[in-house]
Amino acid sequence: MSTLAERAVARTPNRLALRLGNLSDKAIAWLFITPSVLLLLAINIFPLLWTIQLSFTNYRANRPNAVLRYVGLDNYRDILTDPEIWHAMQATAHFVLWSIAMELVLGFGLALLINRRFRGHSFWTTIILLPMMLSPAVVGNFWTFLLQPQIGLFNNAIAVLTGVDPSSFQMIGDVRLAPWSIIMVDAWMWTPYVMLICLAGLRSIPDYIYEAAEVDRASPWRQFWSITLPMVMPFLMLAILFRAIENFKMFDMVNLLTSGGPGSTTEVASITLKREAFEKWRTGYSSALAIILFVTVFGAANIYVKALNRVKQR
Amino acid sequence: MIQTVRALGVTAVVVASCLGGQAAAQTKQLTLCWAAWDPANALVELSKDFTAKTGIQMKYEFVPWTSYADRFLNELNSKGKLCDLIIGDSQWIGGAAENGHYVKLNDFFAKEKISMDDFMPATVVGYSQWPKNTANYWALPAMGDAIGWTYRKDWFARPEIQAEFRKKYERDLAPPQTWDELKQIAEFFQGREIDGKKVYGAYIYTERGSEGITMGVTNALYDWGFQYDNPKKPYQMEGFVNSPDAVKGLEFYKSLYKCCTAPGMSNAYMSEGLDAFKSGQVAMQMNFFAFFPGLYKDPNVGGDKIGFFVNPKQKYHFTQLGGQGISVVSYAEHRDDALSYIKWFAQPDVQKKWWALGGYSCHKAVLGDPSFPKSAPFAADFLKSMDIVKDFWAEPAYASLLLDMQKRVHDYVVADKGTAKEALDLLVKDWQKVFKDEGKI
Known part of the structure; x- marks a missing residue:
């Protein structure tokens, strides 16, 4: 007499085989991917299509009972001819370009340093990685205190180094310095991330290439330009892609640091979008803005990925 | 035996239902x-x-x-x-x-x-x-x-400070009646050392993200003659929002921000004001009356050390509701x-x-x-x-109207963008667009 467990083991494959036996491989494949496809349709594709539809209307989510009117391309025209939107796009471009440049230079430099495997390098790697493990909200909040002109550590450190009065300048309240403040904080937080990617690139270069270069009496500078940089390039480009997409939609940290101010100096596109969508409740207009931003990022990322593939093939 | 069990069961059900009913009444929330x-x-x-x-x-x-x-x-x-x-x-x-x-x-x-x-x-x-x-x-x-003001009564009362103020302005140092007087007092205290600590003249609202700078600037704007629209013709804003008097009021607020506030107060609202006052940083603080009971009880700056005054007047006398x-x-x-x-x-x-x-x-x-x-x-x-008291627009589109004002005023007062006239002209255009979208003009 067999036990219940034995009977279950004996029967289960037969049942499964019986049920799946009549299905083709293609059908089984569909069976497995259908839940994922449905989920994707529900949470990505449907909202996207709905957003596209709303972008041609005057819809306001806070007035669901108001008459819905199709306005054609009016929302798109209004956005593209609005100097405030162009200002927000410029602020975004400034932030994205300079933060990435800074993170790239510092991240690559740190990766080169850490790659030397000096004594205690693991400890320093952990220390360097700490900022990227923090929440952007936390980073935004504590940098607000660090940059406070009277009590902030940053101003006091500058005062010690330069001898100026710490309260004689303000980083996030000054039109000229505020954009650089958010770039600096972003670089502080995300340079370790770029460093990690670069480090992976550096460690993927086989040692024999350097050994061959040394046999050929290539100088360290020559080795860097001819071996290190070209072989790390795909990793650098990947880091640029990831950071560009992230920073293009950066919201939380900027919102906490400056709220887009002073005035609208640091009002990046995501802050404008949030204000239009959830403060002014111009849902149709903000849908159009969201679509424009989406197309911009998607288009730029596609072109970039093609360039990245060309670099990889070299 | 069976009867006893049944009786116990019934009793248990009755007790449980009574307790359940009581619990339901207690959980009304x-x-x-x-x-x-x-x-x-x-x-x-x-x-x-x-x-x-x-x-x-x-x-x-x-x-x-x-x-x-x-x-x-x-x-x-x-x-x-x-x-x-x-x-x-x-x-x-x-x-x-x-x-x-x-x-x-x-x-x-x-x-x-x-x-x-x-x-x-x-x-x-x-x-x-x-x-x-x-x-x-x-x-x-x-x-x-409503908006009111607190001041450091103990500083105002010091004989040496009184004497110096009298010598400079030929009047007693007392809670200001007008905005001009308030600015003089703020200038007098700005950068002064009191008890070995550098202090500043006034704390005013400058916050950008929600409603801060609007709740602050309107206190000056109203007193100079700013009006939201023509009292005889609703939603006609040209010449009322950007009247010459309103321009002067906005210029004044900016001059007060530039001359007499503590460094780093470029994005500050209620809590920053409380912090500034409680830490003994400012001589006068703009804030809502709601905070005054708490400030009066504060062990460091409350009690005899704190005084209160109504928002000062200028050409008119109003305060923000x-x-x-x-x-x-x-x-x-x-x-x-x-x-x-x-x-x-x-x-x-x-x-x-x-x-x-x-x-x-x-x-x-x-x-x-x-x-x-x-x-x-x-x-x-x-x-x-x-x-x-006077209040901001309470229209259904108030959020849009508020965001426009936040942007235009902050651009001018804190970010030094354009002139006061330009800021208010742009505000009129923004608001006209909002009311046009609303079908009110």
């Missing part, structure tokens, strides 16, 4: 939504009486001021059931009424004999009525508030219980206790009491202020 600040704590204390009287438990959803509007307007717009009762900002009343978020209270007031004549007129117009000045009530005036009414949310699941809370809250005795605990009652039984002006050091100034 109302959720009240408001901002997280001192008066909210007073309301928690006050509402214990309501629970004791009715058995209805109170639950609270308090949100910091900077995200208060975002959080609760989202809740209302999405027809959320979180709040049974909401103490919503005065400017929300138009949108909340027209979009059906608040229960209209006229019939309830008539049934329960709650008369709006028992409340201070400015608070009824500001917190309860929509359209304004009509007998359509959507809230009970709950928390009277704060405060809120309490409303029943249309989507509330416990509407009857919420209405019973309003009925309880409207009673004169409850209103008296509300004031005693640190809330600002709007009831005439409290404010009209002869002893009221002397009931707290700031009570007389509060009464005077409530007579001269």
Whole structure:
């Protein structure tokens, strides 16, 4: 007499085989991917299509009972001819370009340093990685205190180094310095991330290439330009892609640091979008803005990925 | 034996059902939504009486001021059931009424004999009525508030400071009556060393993200002659919002920000003002009356060290209205219980206790009491202020109007962008666009 467990083991494959036996491989494949496809349709594709539809209307989510009117391309025209939107796009471009440049230079430099495997390098790697493990909200909040002109550590450190009065300048309240403040904080937080990617690139270069270069009496500078940089390039480009997409939609940290101010100096596109969508409740207009931003990022990322593939093939 | 078991079973069922019923009565609960600040704590204390009287438990959803509007307007717009009762900002009343978020209270007031004549007129117009000045009530005036000022009475009283001020300005150093006097005093204190510490002249609102700089600048704008629109022709803003007097008012606010505030105050609202004053950094502070009981109790700067004054005048004399009414949310699941809370809250005795605990009652039984002006050091100034209040737009599109003003004023005052005239001209254009979209012009 067999036990219940034995009977279950004996029967289960037969049942499964019986049920799946009549299905083709293609059908089984569909069976497995259908839940994922449905989920994707529900949470990505449907909202996207709905957003596209709303972008041609005057819809306001806070007035669901108001008459819905199709306005054609009016929302798109209004956005593209609005100097405030162009200002927000410029602020975004400034932030994205300079933060990435800074993170790239510092991240690559740190990766080169850490790659030397000096004594205690693991400890320093952990220390360097700490900022990227923090929440952007936390980073935004504590940098607000660090940059406070009277009590902030940053101003006091500058005062010690330069001898100026710490309260004689303000980083996030000054039109000229505020954009650089958010770039600096972003670089502080995300340079370790770029460093990690670069480090992976550096460690993927086989040692024999350097050994061959040394046999050929290539100088360290020559080795860097001819071996290190070209072989790390795909990793650098990947880091640029990831950071560009992230920073293009950066919201939380900027919102906490400056709220887009002073005035609208640091009002990046995501802050404008949030204000239009959830403060002014111009849902149709903000849908159009969201679509424009989406197309911009998607288009730029596609072109970039093609360039990245060309670099990889070299 | 079987009979005994049956009897025990029946008894158990009866006892369990009785206990269950009691538990159900005990778990009756109302959720009240408001901002997280001192008066909210007073309301928690006050509402214990309501629970004791009715058995209805109170639950609270308090949100910091900077995200208060975002959080609760989202809740209302999405027809959320979180709040049974909401103490919503005065400017929300138009949108909340027209979009059906608040229960209209006229019939309830008539049934329960709650008369709006028992409340201070400015608070009824500001917190309860929509359209304004009509007998359509959507809230009970709950928390009277307006902008006022605190000053360091102990610094003002020092003989050496008095003497120096008299020598420089040929008058006594006293709480300012006009904005010009306020600026002189602020300039006098700016950068001065007191007790070995560098202090600054004045604290004023400059916050960009929510409503801060608008709630601050309007105090000066109103006094110079800024008006939201033509009193004879609603929504005609050209020449009123950007009148030469309004331009002067805006220029003045900027000059006060530049000359006499502490460094780093480029994005500061209520809590930053409290911090600045409590840490002994500023001589004068603009803030809402709601905070004054707490400041008066502060061990470092309260008591004899603090004084209060009404927003100064210039060509006219106004102050920005704060405060809120309490409303029943249309989507509330416990509407009857919420209405019973309003009925309880409207009673004169409850209103008296509300004031005693640190809330600002709007009831005439409290404010009209002869002893009221002397009931707290700031009570007389509060009464005077409530007579001269003026509020921001309370239109359904108030959020758009507010964001436009935040941007234009912050651009000019803090970011040095353009002139005051240009800022107000652009504001008129922004507001015209909003009202055009609304179909009002």
